[in-house]
Structures are given as structure tokens and as C-alpha cells.
Amino acid sequence: MQILNCNRETSDDDLAHFLDRVVKFPHLSYSIVHVNALRMSVRESLLKWASALFVESSEKPSTGVTLSIFYPHVHLLIFVLLGFLRLIFTESVGMEVFSFLSVDRVP
């Protein structure tokens, strides 16, 4: 399992770098821990990425998703399939905006 441990210092670049792994190595499992600790702007980037995925996967559930977030210089949408990503919140800060995703509480 690949882990991105977040805090106030985690930057957009760190997040983009980690999400690149999720896209390029879709056979692995990933966790972003302490999502609540991200700065607002970085959490918004994650939200944009996740919502783009959600929209695309609802439209094409069996074929994967296309993704242009973090690749703004690429005009064609990039076809991707993702690794299994968990967003782990240790405080409720900002969790409600991700409510379009399934929520799991591991005992």
C-alpha cells in the first residue's frame, strides 16, 4: 500500500505526484491519510480530481474514466484506469464535501 501522509505542508505538487502514481500504476492500493489536515486549496484540488472521476465513471462505468485534471496543458483527455484509493479522514473537517463517494468505517 502506498501512503501519502498529509499535513499543512503538503503541496499541490505532492498531491499531483501521488495521484500520478494512482493513475500510472492502477494495480496497487493507495491511501491518503489525514486528508482533513490538507490546506484548503490542496483539498480543493483533490476534490476536483475526485469529482471529475465520479462524473466520468457515472457516464462510462464499464470502460474506465477520462481525466484532464492536473494535465491542463494536454488538450486531449487522457484515458485512465485507477488504483484503489482510500481517502482517510481523522477529523470531520472537509469530509462532507466528499460525500458523493462511498464512506467506510473500518472497525
Added chain:
Amino acid sequence: MSSRFYKDEFMRLTKELEGWQNQLAEVYTNFPRLLFLCQRQLSQFMLSVKALCVAREQGLPAKRRLLPFLTLCYPDVVTWDSHAEQTAAWEGCVRALLVDTEGNQSYLSTVYTQLPPAPDAAVYLATAGQLVRQLQEMLETKDSIDLDQRPQRKMPIVVNACGYNGWDMFRLALTLDANPLHPSQVTSLLFLFGGS
């Protein structure tokens, strides 16, 4: 000294930074396994490659320098529960990559002969990527290693761990992944989650 000097210097450094970021993006496209290294680890990897190239080190010293980075780039091959055949295949490939044997020249030796006269950081970065890619090509020939990247096709999920203390978080991390963690990960997880 006028402010002109600082402006020019700022412009020069900005241009250099842009150039470096473009090179980095290109390297990640050509050698995606380098994405498994964070920026600091990638810098260390480049410095290690540079040190090797300068000293023309061979064999075990080269392996000692590069093995930690190569291992990080293959989290799907080097796992705690790797079976014996897989481990042997991995070690064989690393040896063939870095250590000359009688009659067989390692890939690293061929790298030394192809270096330009005055290599810069971009050369060391590309060399690091080529070493990782060459290892992948070697691993792909081994039947005991499965590099098939079947996607999981799942949407991300949110895990509600509110109110969890360090120990709960540590247990959570252990239950999330079926693959047992490597002892070094256990130590780092204890550090991350403050478990005791």
C-alpha cells in the same frame, strides 16, 4: 549594485527552474516508476548515480548504493510476502544490472562507457531512469514475476477514522491492505500515527 542584477538573476533562475520541471515531467513520462520516489528520494538517487559514475564503482558497492532506490521503485515486486522464487529472480536481475560476473558485463558497466564527457544533472536523472527501466525489462523475462498491471477499476472511497488515536490508526493501516507490511513500514507507520 543595482536592482537590475537581482532582476536578471531572478529571471535566470526562473528559466532554469522551468527547464528543470519540463525535464522532470519528461522523465516521469519515459520512466514512470520514478514516480514511486518523492522529490528528496529522487535527488538522493541522482546523487548516488553521480557518485557511482564519478568513481566508476562496480559490484557490491554499487549495489549497496542503488538497491534502496530500486526497491522503492518496485513495490509490487519486492513485498514482505514475496515467495522464494520471486525473491531469487529479483536478486538475480539486480545482480545482472549492477554486478559484473565472469563473462557477463553488467548494464551499469555499459552505462559508464556511454556517458558524455561532462555530464550534467539531466544526464544523471536520465541514467537513473534507464537503470530502473532496464531492471523492468529484465524482470519481464522472469516467469516468477508478474508485472501485469491489472487495474482495480474502483472509485476512491472515504474512510471515516474520526476520533481514532495513534494505535487505532496503526491497526487501521494494517487491516486496509491484505499484503503484510514490511517491517520498515511498520516503523514508519508507528511514527506517522504516533502509536506506541
